[in-house]
Structure formats: structure tokens, C-alpha cells
Amino acid sequence: MEGQSGRCKIVVVGDAECGKTALLQVFAKDAYPGSYVPTVFENYTASFEIDKRRIELNMWDTSGSSYYDNVRPLAYPDSDAVLICFDISRPETLDSVLKKWQGETQEFCPNAKVVLVGCKLDMRTDLATLRELSKQRLIPVTHEQGTVLAKQVGAVSYVECSSRSSERSVRDVFHVATVASLGRGHRQLRRTDSRRGLQRSTQLSGRPDRGNEGEMHKDRAKSCNLM
Amino acid sequence: MELGRSSSTPQEEAISPLGVLGTGPSSSPLGKLQALPIGPGAHRGAHSSSAPAGDSSTREPSGAMKIPNRDSGIDSPSSSVASENFPCEESSEGSPSPAILGLPSETASDSRVPQDNPQEEEDSGVGEEPDPKVTLFRPQEDVSLTQCSDPQKLLHIAQELLHTEEAYVKRLHLLDQVFCTKLTEAGIPLEVTTGIFSNISSIYRFHGQFLLPELQKRITEEWDTNPRLGDILQKLAPFLKMYGEYVKNFDRAMGLVSTWTQRSPQFKDVIHTIQKQEVCGNLTLQHHMLEPVQRVPRYELLLKDYLKRLPRDAPDRKDAERSLELISTAADHSNAAIRKMEKMHKLLEVYEQLGGEEDIVNPANELIKEGSIQKLSAKNGTTQDRHLFLFNNVMLYCVPKLRLMGQKLSVREKMDISDLQVQDIVKPNAACTFIITGRKRSLELQTRTEEEKKEWIQVIQATVEKHKQKSETFRAFGGACSQDEEPTLSPDQPVMSTSSVEPAGVADSNGGTPGIESRKSSSKTRRDKEKPGCKSCGETFNSITKRRYRCKLCGEVICRKCSEFKAENSKQSRVCRECFLEEPLVPPSPSSETPTELKQNAEKPPSVDPRPSLLCGTLNLSDDGTTWNEVWAAIPESDPQVLDLLAGSQAGRLLYSIPLSGCNITMPDPEEGLEAGCAWKLHQGSQTWWLSAPSTKLQQCWLKALGTAVHGDTAGDRPGASQPQAPAGTDTP
Numbered sequence: 017m018e019g020q021s022g023r024c025k026i027v028v029v030g031d032a033e034c035g036k037t038a039l040l041q042v043f044a045k046d047a048y049p050g051s052y053v054p055t056v057f058e059n060y061t062a063s064f065e066i067d068k069r070r071i072e073l074n075m076w077d078t079s080g081s082s083y084y085d086n087v088r089p090l091a092y093p094d095s096d097a098v099l100i101c102f103d104i105s106r107p108e109t110l111d112s113v114l115k116k117w118q119g120e121t122q123e124f125c126p127n128a129k130v131v132l133v134g135c136k137l138d139m140r141t142d143l144a145t146l147r148e149l150s151k152q153r154l155i156p157v158t159h160e161q162g163t164v165l166a167k168q169v170g171a172v173s174y175v176e177c178s179s180r181s182s183e184r185s186v187r188d189v190f191h192v193a194t195v196a197s198l199g200r201g202h203r204q205l206r207r208t209d210s211r212r213g214l215q216r217s218t219q220l221s222g223r224p225d226r227g228n229e230g231e232m233h234k235d236r237a238k239s240c241n242l243m
Numbered sequence: 244m245e246l247g248r249s250s251s252t253p254q255e256e257a258i259s260p261l262g263v264l265g266t267g268p269s270s271s272p273l274g275k276l277q278a279l280p281i282g283p284g285a286h287r288g289a290h291s292s293s294a295p296a297g298d299s300s301t302r303e304p305s306g307a308m309k310i311p312n313r314d315s316g317i318d319s320p321s322s323s324v325a326s327e328n329f330p331c332e333e334s335s336e337g338s339p340s341p342a343i344l345g346l347p348s349e350t351a352s353d354s355r356v357p358q359d360n361p362q363e364e365e366d367s368g369v370g371e372e373p374d375p376k377v378t379l380f381r382p383q384e385d386v387s388l389t390q391c392s393d394p395q396k397l398l399h400i401a402q403e404l405l406h407t408e409e410a411y412v413k414r415l416h417l418l419d420q421v422f423c424t425k426l427t428e429a430g431i432p433l434e435v436t437t438g439i440f441s442n443i444s445s446i447y448r449f450h451g452q453f454l455l456p457e458l459q460k461r462i463t464e465e466w467d468t469n470p471r472l473g474d475i476l477q478k479l480a481p482f483l484k485m486y487g488e489y490v491k492n493f494d495r496a497m498g499l500v501s502t503w504t505q506r507s508p509q510f511k512d513v514i515h516t517i518q519k520q521e522v523c524g525n526l527t528l529q530h531h532m533l534e535p536v537q538r539v540p541r542y543e544l545l546l547k548d549y550l551k552r553l554p555r556d557a558p559d560r561k562d563a564e565r566s567l568e569l570i571s572t573a574a575d576h577s578n579a580a581i582r583k584m585e586k587m588h589k590l591l592e593v594y595e596q597l598g599g600e601e602d603i604v605n606p607a608n609e610l611i612k613e614g615s616i617q618k619l620s621a622k623n624g625t626t627q628d629r630h631l632f633l634f635n636n637v638m639l640y641c642v643p644k645l646r647l648m649g650q651k652l653s654v655r656e657k658m659d660i661s662d663l664q665v666q667d668i669v670k671p672n673a674a675c676t677f678i679i680t681g682r683k684r685s686l687e688l689q690t691r692t693e694e695e696k697k698e699w700i701q702v703i704q705a706t707v708e709k710h711k712q713k714s715e716t717f718r719a720f721g722g723a724c725s726q727d728e729e730p731t732l733s734p735d736q737p738v739m740s741t742s743s744v745e746p747a748g749v750a751d752s753n754g755g756t757p758g759i760e761s762r763k764s765s766s767k768t769r770r771d772k773e774k775p776g777c778k779s780c781g782e783t784f785n786s787i788t789k790r791r792y793r794c795k796l797c798g799e800v801i802c803r804k805c806s807e808f809k810a811e812n813s814k815q816s817r818v819c820r821e822c823f824l825e826e827p828l829v830p831p832s833p834s835s836e837t838p839t840e841l842k843q844n845a846e847k848p849p850s851v852d853p854r855p856s857l858l859c860g861t862l863n864l865s866d867d868g869t870t871w872n873e874v875w876a877a878i879p880e881s882d883p884q885v886l887d888l889l890a891g892s893q894a895g896r897l898l899y900s901i902p903l904s905g906c907n908i909t910m911p912d913p914e915e916g917l918e919a920g921c922a923w924k925l926h927q928g929s930q931t932w933w934l935s936a937p938s939t940k941l942q943q944c945w946l947k948a949l950g951t952a953v954h955g956d957t958a959g960d961r962p963g964a965s966q967p968q969a970p971a972g973t974d975t976p
Contacts, residue, residue: 043606043607044606044607045607046607046635046636046713047713047716048716048717049716050716056481056482057481057482057484057485058481058484059484059485059487059488059576059580061491061580061583061584061587062606062607063587063590063591063606064606072587073606074488086453087449087453087479087482090445090448090449090482090485091445091485093442093444093445094437094442180717187606190606
């Protein structure tokens with residue numbers, strides 16, 4: 017059983033009201049949250065499969081409010097991946113990724129893989145949102161901006177999703193995060209047992225490639241969408 | 244007195260080694276017993292006299308079950324005191340001390356209940372113990388209920404919370420900083436230590452760095468000025484959900500400890516070495532690991548007790564109630580996490596049964612019901628064995644496979660819950676039947692019993708209903724989004740209303756003055772929009788080579804060529820052929836006409852802007868004194884010798900621009916005057932205009948102004964210019 021299954025802890029952080037809880041609830045509970053209730057601390061569990069390998073996900077939802085800056089780090093230990101979220105319709109939340117979240121995640125879980133997540137993708141083409149932003153002479157965050165910032169903060173990938181209109185994009189987010197964290201597990205396995213490491217490295221060598229191909233494919237698809 | 248003091252001294256010493264097997268439990272309660280009462284010597288004597296009885300009662304259960312007793316001893320040192328105090332309470336009911344002592348007893352008794360839940364062994368072990376406790380507990384509860392709320396009692400509960408928190412943090416330190424660290428240093432793999440201790444580090448830091456410091460500060464330093472706990476607990480209670488991870492991992496952790504104790508001598512040595520230390524209280528690692536599992540429910544019980552004694556109007560009540568709610572949520576969270584993991588394992592089992600054909604291992608998927616069922620064949624009515632799996636989003640209809648290994652079922656049909664319908668049917672030749680209808684297929688199924696059939700129908704209907712509700716969560720937000728778009732539509736509505744007002748205005752105008760002029764005006768508007776070609780020559784208009792022009796007399800839309808005819812009174816006025824031909828012939832005396840025409844031509848160009856006016860207002864205009872039309876009349880300042888008549892209103896189209904010099908003003912006949920009211924005539928050459936003012940005063944103003952214009956012009960002219968008036972006057976008759 018242990019050989020077949022894996023464990024993965026994912027922590028979701030980001031500014032308040034940028035879509036973290038909706039992301040997790042749509043993924044784990046298949047339901048979109050109703051009215052907005054600020055999250056303090058929440059824990060979700062889920063299980064799904066990647067390349068015939070069952071992964072048990074342990075997902076932690078945190079508060080974006082600075083009121084909990086002191087106690088939020090309690091969620092970080094032993095994380096395999098951290099999702100830094102921002103709201104595509106609010107460019108200031110993208111700035112916070114660099115000003116606050118990148119530093120915090122680097123400090124408390126330097127070994128975790130970071131994935132930059134652009135939430136509320138459907139708002140990029142929403143007329144009301146565009147009108148509101150134009151009053152402030154702003155535009156929604158572009159895919160290119162997200163990609164550039166992802167490289168800047170050392171994230172393994174940049175993913176966009178819409179919890180409301182595309183459940184598939186939500187699953188893609190966690191798929192990318194899990195694949196990234198599997199890479200980390202891969203290293204650990206090598207250290208512990210050379211024989212098993214060798215065998216699994218042979219098996220796992222294909223998976224990262226597939227993951228990479230998937231990511232490249234997604235990037236291409238999205239660039240095509242932009243055109 | 245000396246005897247009493249000397250007896251308390253060794254008891255206090257005995258308190259330190261809590262782990263002492265035989266004498267520890269008995270001595271520590273005695274010590275606390277000595278410390279707690281603050282009564283006269285008689286009370287002390289009473290307590291000491293009853294102590295042996297308590298000891299004996301405590302020893303009996305401990306003799307039968309040593310381990311549970313130790314657990315309870317460690318979890319709540321006051322529990323033994325409670326059991327001993329109960330007889331004291333009986334002996335002295337009136338004393339306030341029993342009520343105070345009853346509190347820890349109540350808490351201790353309640354705190355044991357959670358122990359029953361996590362493990363069956365604990366249940367069987369502690370099964371007998373709670374019964375006498377419960378019996379003892381009820382009278383105490385009654386007594387405590389009768390007691391009125393007391394600040395001192397609240398402080399006591401707060402201190403109980405603080406003391407148990409301090410002891411608990413020590414246990415966490417033992418687990419995280421002693422056991423876990425030592426094992427790591429001994430070279431035990433990280434995945435093993437993580438598997439055993441899970442997130443104990445975070446839990447330890449939460450209590451050690453956040454909860455305990457705040458409780459200490461509040462209860463020891465600020466209680467006199469700020470006697471409340473709710474605000475602290477409300478802020479930090481959500482983080483108790485961290486226990487969910489630890490509790491979920493508990494069984495696995497126990498398995499790992501057992502496995503590695505057998506498998507790794509090094510692991511075993513480290514554990515045993517630490518367990519021998521006094522700080523462990525002679526308890527095993529497993530017992531210490533169990534303590535976090537019991538901690539959250541204990542907060543719940545302590546807080547309930549606190550709320551029970553809190554005055555209704557206390558400022559802390561709202562926060563405390565909210566905190567209790569959050570703590571209950573955290574406690575339920577752990578149980579829910581365990582249930583979810585169990586369901587996930589179930590899902591994996593089903594996945595293996597199906598041989599991995601269907602992708603059912605999905606984060607949101609949940610197995611709701613499964614079972615064997617029989618299908619009624621539509622062909623011959625025979626029954627066939629089938630297996631149903633009902634998930635929260637899909638139903639799988641499977642056929643058994645005759646294999647010993649591996650895949651046991653094959654998916655025959657997959658039905659989405661969103662399309663699924665179930666209905667009960669009654670067949671004369673077959674009982675316990677119902678129909679499941681999907682998008683592609685309909686299945687007639689049969690169960691062994693009527694109850695089983697009802698259960699399937701109920702469960703399926705409930706699942707379908709729940710699925711709809713979940714889908715609604717997305718649509719509801721979609722609806723909210725459409726509401727956001729409505730404001731964009733609302734600006735259109737005012738536009739529509741504005742346009743609707745415009746036709747109303749036109750209608751009002753028509754209704755108000757149904758004269759020839761109004762008909763012409765409305766028809767002109769329509770023709771301007773609808774007419775594709777020139778009325779005279781019929782050629783089609785276009786914006787480049789053939790533009791529209793309007794006849795100044797009849798208002799018809801005509802082209803440039805057809806509008807070359809000029810009205811005699813002005814070069815700039817375009818008229819159509821018909822209107823031009825209708826005009827009267829030139830008077831026979833050319834000498835008199837020529838000077839008049841020249842003067843009119845000279846005066847026309849300046850009269851462009853009618854807004855700055857010497858006099859302006861609404862008048863009624865008529866051609867023959869019978870049919871009237873409302874017009875806006877103005878004498879511009881820039882050219883006081885001209886009268887401008889505009890259609891309808893000040894912003895209307897310019898109908899006439901009449902040069903007043905050379906005009907003649909006369910009053911209508913008495914009969915005509917009566918009909919027209921305050922009216923007068925304006926004569927210019929061959930044309931006559933009937934004008935009417937709303938009131939006599941206005942009429943006089945207009946007559947005065949018009950007279951001034953006419954006379955002023957006459958006075959300014961040469962003597963020769965006065966001659967043209969005479970012919971005009973002659974023409975009138």
C-alpha cells in the first residue's frame with residue numbers, strides 16, 4: 017500500500033478574498049461557497065490519482081489577513097507544496113505575492129515547491145470588472161505578467177483557474193502542485209533506499225517529463241487563447 | 244496543629260513523583276485535599292476522617308484496571324480528589340467547599356468520556372469506571388445548578404484551564420522536543436518520525452507560543468481588570484483544526500510505533516530510555532501520544548462549564564459562546580476528517596473491484612451506497628444478478644465477473660446523478676421492483692425485500708437532491724453575476740424612456756394645436772426620415788451628389804436643382820416649383836417694388852441668431868384668422884427691425900423671418916377680433932400674418948414693439964423711403 021500511495025501536504029496562501037477557499041471547496045467538496053466568510057484556518061483532505069499512483073492530499077486553507085501573520089506559520093511545516101494565490105481582477109494582489117507571500121513561504125518552508133495561482137480567471141473578460149478597473153486606469157492581470165512573476169519568485173509553475181466557471185482548471189492547479197511535490201518525494205526516495213530509488217527513478221523519470229509536457233502544452237494553449 | 248503540618252509535608256513531597264506506582268495516586272489526592280479546603284479544623288478533621296474511605300474506593304477499581312487509572316490520573320490529577328470529595332460533600336451538604344470541589348470532579352468525569360471514543364480498547368477498559376462516576380456526577384450537577392453564579396467560581400474554572408494547559412504544554416514538549424528529537428538524532432528516518440508524530444510540532448508551538456502565554460497573562464495578571472476568556476479563545480480556536488491531521492494519523496502512528504519497536508533495537512532503546520525518565524511519569528509513548536487526541540474535547544467541556552456559570556449579561560458571554568461554537572467545530576472537524584478518510588479507503592476498494600476501469604478516485608467523490616441487486620429482463624422477465632454503486636455524482640451499474648483474482652465487477656452502465664430519476668412501480672407478477680432512468684437507458688430492478696427497495700429509492704432521491712443543491716451554488720453565483728450586468732442595461736432604460744417622452748411631446752403638440760401647421764410639421768419630420776427622393780423630380784437622395792433641401796413655404800423635401808427658385812422676399816429662401824408658381828405676380832409698378840426688395844435683401848443677412856431678443860414669447864399664428872398654430876416669436880437685439888417666427892418653441896425650426904420695415908399693422912374686424920381674442924394683422928407686400936397674444940397686456944407689448952420697429956425704421960429712412968408704404972397700404976384692400 018505504501019508503495020502505491022503517497023502523501024502530499026499543500027498550503028494555500030494569498031491575499032484576503034482572492035479565491036483561496038473557493039479553490040479548495042470546489043476541489044474537495046464540489047461546491048462553490050456562498051457568501052464570503054473570512055477564513056481563519058481550515059483543513060481539507062482529498063484523494064486522487066496521478067499516473068496510476070494514488071495521492072492523499074492534505075490541504076490547508078489560511079487567512080490572508082495580516083491579523084494572523086504571527087500564527088499562520090503554524091500551517092507551513094512539512095509542506096510539500098505551497099500555492100500562492102492572487103486575484104486576476106485585482107492587480108494589487110499580484111504585487112502582494114512579491115512583497116509578502118514569497119518571503120513568508122521562503123522563510124517558513126524553504127523546501128516546499130511553490131506554485132503561483134491566478135484565481136478568478138473568468139473575471140479577466142468580465143465587462144463589469146473591466147469597466148471598474150478602467151476607472152482606475154488598470155487592466156486585469158495578464159497571463160504574461162503571471163508567468164514573469166512566477167519565474168521571479170522561483171515558482172515551479174504558473175497556473176490560472178476559475179473556481180466558478182471551470183472545475184477542470186481547479187483540478188489542473190492541484191495536479192500541477194502534486195506533480196511538483198512528487199519530484200521532491202523522488203529525491204527523498206533516492207536517499208533512503210538506493211535499490212528502491214533506482215527502480216522508482218526509472219519509473220518516475222517518465223512522469224516528470226509528462227508533467228512538463230502537460231505544462232508546456234497548457235502554456236501553448238493559453239497563449240493561443242490570448243491570440 | 245503540628246501533627247497536621249507534619250502530615251502535609253510528606254504529602255507535598257509525594258506530589259512531585261506523580262508516576263509512583265503504588266503510593267503516588269493515593270498521596271497526591273491527599274495533598275490536594277489538604278490544600279483545597281479553607282475551613283475550620285473541624286472540616287479538616289472531617290476530610291481526613293473520610294480520606295481512608297476514598298482511598299479504599301479508589302484502590303478497588305485501580306486494582307482491577309491499573310492502566311486506565313493511570314491515564315485518568317495523568318489526564319486530570321483532580322479526578323481522584325473528586326471521588327474522595329464526594330463522601331465529604333454528602334457529610335456536609337451546607338458547606339460551600341463541596342461546590343468548589345465538585346467542579347473539577349464534573350470536568351474530570353466529562354473529560355473521560357472522550358477517551359471512550361478514540362479507541363475500543365479504552366472503551367472496554369474504561370467501560371466499567373464511568374458508571375459509578377456518572378452516578379456520582381449527577382447529584383453534583385444538581386447541586387452546582389442550584390448554586391448562583393459567582394466570580395470566584397469563574398476564576399476557578401479559568402485557573403483550571405490554565406493549569407491543565409500548562410501541564411498539557413509539558414506533554415507536548417515531551418512528545419516534540421524529547422521523543423521526536425531524540426529519535427531523529429538516533430538516525431530514525433524522517434518519514435518514520437513524521438509518520439509517528441505528524442504535526443505535533445505545530446501543535447506544540449500553537450499552545451506554547453500563542454495560547455498558553457495569552458491565558459497566563461490574562462488569568463494571572465489581568466483577571467482583576469478584565470475577567471474574560473472568550474476573546475482569546477475566539478481568536479485562536481480555529482487553529483484547533485490542526486488536530487484533525489494528528490487525529491487522522493493516530494492509528495497509523497500507533498502502528499508505526501509498534502512495528503519499529505519490534506524491528507529496530509535502536510528505536511526501542513531510545514523510547515525505553517526516555518520512558519524511564521521521571522518527566523514521563525512512568526507512562527509509555529503511546530499514552531503520551533493519546534493526550535492530544537483528548538485535548539480538544541476537553542476545551543469544549545471546560546468552556547461549557549464556564550458558560551454555565553457566566554452571568555447572562557456578562558460582556559464575555561458573546562465571545563465565549565462563539566468560542567464554544569468554534570471549538571465544537573474543531574472537534575467535529577477531526578471526526579469528520581476520520582470519516583472522510585474511511586470513505587476514501589472505501590472508494591479505493593471499489594476502485595480495485597472495478598479493475599481501474601472507471602475514474603472514481605476523485606477528490607469530491609464519495610461512495611454513498613452499494614449492494615447487490617437483480618435486474619428484470621425486458622425480454623423474458625427473468626432476473627439477473629447485478630451490483631450497484633451509488634456515488635455523490637454518478638451511479639455505476641455493474642455485472643459480476645467469475646474470477647478469483649483481480650477484477651470482480653465490470654461496469655455495464657454509468658449514469659450521471661444529474662440525469663438520474665427513480666420511481667417506484669408495482670408489478671402484479673414481481674414484487675419489490677423500481678425503475679432507474681438515466682439519459683441513455685432505463686433499468687428495471689428488483690430487491691429481495693420491500694425495505695431494501697425503499698432504502699434504495701430514498702438514498703437515490705436524496706443524492707439527486709443534494710447534487711442539485713451543489714449545482715445551485717455555482718448557478719446562484721452566476722445569477723449574482725447577471726445582476727451585476729443589469730446596471731449596464733439600466734442606462735439603456737432611461738434612454739428608452741427619454742425616447743418615449745419625445746413621441747409623447749409630439750403627440751401633445753398634435754393634440755394641442757391640430758392646425759395645418761402642425762400637420763405639416765409632423766409630416767415634414769416623417770418625410771425627412773422616410774423620403775428617399777425629391778418630391779419634384781423624384782430622384783433619390785444621397786449624401787454626396789444629391790443632398791436634401793426643404794421648401795421654406797410648404798416644407799417639402801427637394802433637391803438642389805428643384806430648389807433653385809427663390810421666394811420673392813428673400814434670395815436665401817428655397818421654394819419648390821409649386822410654391823413658386825402659387826406666389827402672386829409682381830405688382831405692375833416696378834419702381835415701387837425695386838426699392839422695397841433692395842431694402843429687404845440688405846436687411847436679411849444679419850438676422851441669424853435669434854436668441855438675444857428685445858422681446859420674445861409664445862404667440863398664435865394663422866394664415867386666415869380661422870386656424871391657429873403656436874409659434875415662438877422674437878425680435879433679436881442684433882437686428883431690431885426683424886421679427887422671427889419659430890415653429891412650436893424657441894428651439895423649433897425657423898418658419899418666417901419678417902423684415903418689419905415696410906410692414907403695416909392693423910387690427911382685425913370686430914367679428915374676427917372676437918374669435919381670435921387679442922389678435923392683430925401684420926401685412927408685408929402680398930402676405931398677411933394673423934398674430935394673437937395670450938393676454939391683452941402681452942398684445943399691447945407686442946404692438947408697441949412692432950410699432951417701434953416699423954416707425955423707427957421709417958423715421959431713420961429718407962423721405963423717399965416713406966413712399967413704399969403707400970403702395971402697400973393700397974394693396975391691402
